[in-house]
Amino acid sequence: MISPKKYARAAKRLPEGFKTINEFFNYVYNDDEMIWMGQNTNHLHEENDIMYSMLESVKNKDYCKYPPPEGFPELKDLILQDLGLTEGYDILVTAGGTESLYLCMNDILDPTNNVITCDPGYLIIDNFASRFADHVKSIPIYNKECGYKLTPELVRENMDENTKLISLVDPLNPLGSCYTKGEIKEFADMAIDNDLYLLHDITYRDFARDHHLVAKYAPENTVTVYSFSKIYGMAGLRIGALISAPDVVDSIKTIVINDLGTNVVAQKGALAALKSKPEWLGRIRDTTRGNQKIIKEAVDNVEGAYLPVYPSDGNMFVIDLVETGVEPVNIAEYLLKKKIFAREGAYTSKLFGHRYLRVSFSIPQEQVEKFAFHFEEGMKALRSK
């Protein structure tokens, strides 16, 4: 078995033929045959109101004007309605959940604070937190006992008087684990009792079978991060939002960089996406859940491979390969040659990246079937080497 340290070095290896990571992304982006299972994007929207409203906006040349800096009021209201957070909250529309994450860290954290995150997790959160806090405590959660998530118990064991923020990615990228109502309430109480903030990143919320908002139980202590990249299928448009108590949002507004507002065409698309959600949500969820089953069958056919979290409450999960002896980076490269983009574990874990491949499955069923075939073939070929 390759050690995590050695793996970290190996994982930095770029796929053959690429000099920089940007070159690599440019290649996968521009190859029309590439199957996208590498960035949890959603390719299941058909031609619909989201697309038409953006085309209309371009035809009207809306893009000549700056939009209102905090977002169109109608869009702000619709996002709050979507979450059922109508009274006592404020919202800022941002260039993706990513900008919201950064603003939250920048505003809330001081150099004496520490932040609790988890590993595996969404590593840019650790990166942003480490720019403003003294340090980040990334708690290992890759085990059955804690349900592959950061539990209230683990947070209690790891927090101290300098802990200022706890990051909950829910459902969790990359594992697809999600919180129960009881756990969410416990986190809310913990935040109130200890005067902490909870960063509730709900980027994958609409894929979950059941989902609860910390903001409902601890509105003054929660920053909720919202994204249009996943369920709405708008990753390239770079639009999201942050929601919190009005005084928290007021404070965040003072450190905004993008003070001339968020892309107007993206906001028009987001408006249409929220208005038309009941028309497409069920189909996208059903397809995504059906796709999980196809992948599970393929994984079950590979001796030693398994899914730590199944079913996933996100549009992704991880396939543990450690007992197969095949390195995730090698199967990722094999799949790339078959025009399937998936990601080895190092992108979402410093400690467990040597164990798994992460795949997302909000793509058409026939593409998932192609993955299933090549995954089985690839594992056979690599195992015999």
Ligand SMILES: Cc1ncc(COP(=O)(O)O)c(C=O)c1O
């Ligand atoms: C947990 C999590 N938060 C935020 C983001 C970024 O979202 P956006 O595209 O809205 O910036 C991602 C993207 O993969 C993510 O996995």
